[in-house]
Amino acid sequence: MGSHNNRYDDEFKTSAVKLVLEKDRTISAVAKDLGISQPALRLWVKASTEPEDATTKRLAELEAENKKLKKQLDNANDTVEILKKSVAIFVKPQN
Incomplete structure (x- = not known):
């Protein structure tokens, strides 16, 4: 080469x-x-x-953490919605 x-x-x-x-x-x-x-x-x-300096670096870290937490929250909310729907299917009202 x-x-x-x-x-x-x-x-x-x-x-x-x-x-x-x-x-x-x-x-x-x-x-x-x-x-x-x-x-x-x-x-x-x-x-x-x-990042160019310590403040910018910290801000970048916080933004990355915020993005990660938002994704986790979205996943948790999706899971809750799925569980609500499955409970509605399996739990029938008793008369």
């Missing part, structure tokens, strides 16, 4: 990172589609999401 350095402009890198972050595509899928290495794309994503 020969040494092959690809140079990508900032616009290309930004577009690739957006596919991962905003379109919820995997790094491996985007890298394969664009013909770039996964490690390179992973570095671009990390660089674009790396």
Whole structure:
């Protein structure tokens, strides 16, 4: 294998990172589609999401935790709704 350095402009890198972050595509899928290495794309994503200072870092952590908790709450609410419906099916009113 020969040494092959690809140079990508900032616009290309930004577009690739957006596919991962905003379109919820995997790094491996985007890298394969664009013909770039996964490690390179992973570095671009990390660089674009790396907080600049402690306050920003803490805010990013809290946002990630908030997103996780909202997802857990949605799942719990879905479970409750399913259980309510199943109880309604199996418990018949007695006359």
